Amino acid sequence: MFSKEEIAQRIAKEIKDGYYVNLGIGIPTLVANYIPKGINVVLQSENGLLGMGPFPFEGEEDADLINAGKQTITTLPGSSIFDSAMSFGMIRAQKVDLTILGAMEVSENGDIANWKIPGKMVKGMGGAMDLVASAKNIIVAMQHINKAGESKLLPKCTLPLTGVKCIKKIVTELAVLDILTEGGFKLLERAPGVSIEFIQQSTAGRLVVEGEIPEMRLD
């Protein structure tokens, strides 16, 4: 089974040279640590920054320079700053090549729920609904099963939706899966030591298994 860091490491392999990438909060943030060496990638932060750099060293933090998670950050050579409308303009116009975000549930037709649990304090959707509605390429980083052992890959989401028919790829602690246009989770890779049977048991939605399923590699 993969750790959160290993999920991030596997997702980082999907990032290609020249990509503009938006990383959500949680596991997606960790992806920045594993971007392959030798490729040029620009990170977008939806509060209005392209070219997000690492966290600052102590004493160099700047209250005017934060990311969408409100953390202090730095810029890089080539960075640019813009207002919130332009930030979502470039997202809506599909200038951002890849969006990586977390989810509470994903359905076999690509619906995603990640912003609200009825009965609990609702904090809001932030930029998640804009990102999922517009991005051409979204990878979801999530846990396959919740703490109670129940699947989060479902025939239909039970929680309020963030977006419909928008997710194409999922990386979990157990597997890498594509969502088929006709519906269903197509198993592409499994985490080292995890059996297809276990993935089947852990997937409530329709799982499609065809041919040999290789183990995920991180190198």
Place this chain on the structure above:
Amino acid sequence: MINKVVSGAEDAIKDISDGATLMLGGFGLCGIPENCINALVNKQVKNLTCISNNAGVDDFGIGLMLKQRQVKKMISSYVGENAEFERQLLSGELEVDLIPQGTLATRCLAAGYGMPAIFTPAGVGTEVAEGKEVRNFDGKDYLMEYAFDADFAIVKAWKGDTAGNLIFRSTSRNFNPIMAMAGKVTIAEVEELVEAGELDPDYIHTPGIYVHRIFQGKDYEKRIEQRTLRKVQ
């Protein structure tokens, strides 16, 4: 040159009265109009509708107005990190309209550009779409969202001049320029106010036509919400 300068925050907000709709710039605590918020707290105006991406924290930013129950309704995209907010929301004292962040930003933009509405795919097929007109363009559905109508927009800039021109610094820009464009009356507080002519016209982010009142703020705390540091190797 038209002079937009007022003496300070109290003067700038003097005609904001109970029941007003306000836009407040900032993202989290970054780039919020600290001086005007403090003046609104002192003035104790009530029943306000506040359009702002976030709602501050318990003891800073819009959180200070919430604590005094000055806010009737919040229109925001994300409102975590505030216990008093949560208490008022759950008890029904506070009304909250949560909307996608890009929709919030673009509804400001539309107001500043003189357009009555926008079409956005954000929220299609979710509860955000309930009761809204859906239009299909090239096979994809979009929601119609109206431009905001705010009595006052209150923004914070880095530098400004006596003609109301504004320059923002780093990511404290966020919602400030688009809200500045969207208010019927726009109030700008700046860290440094200079004479008209001292700022290069090529580097102005918000032209003075959008700004009605400007003053140099004082005692900026600029609180950091998530101080995150890199370890020295």
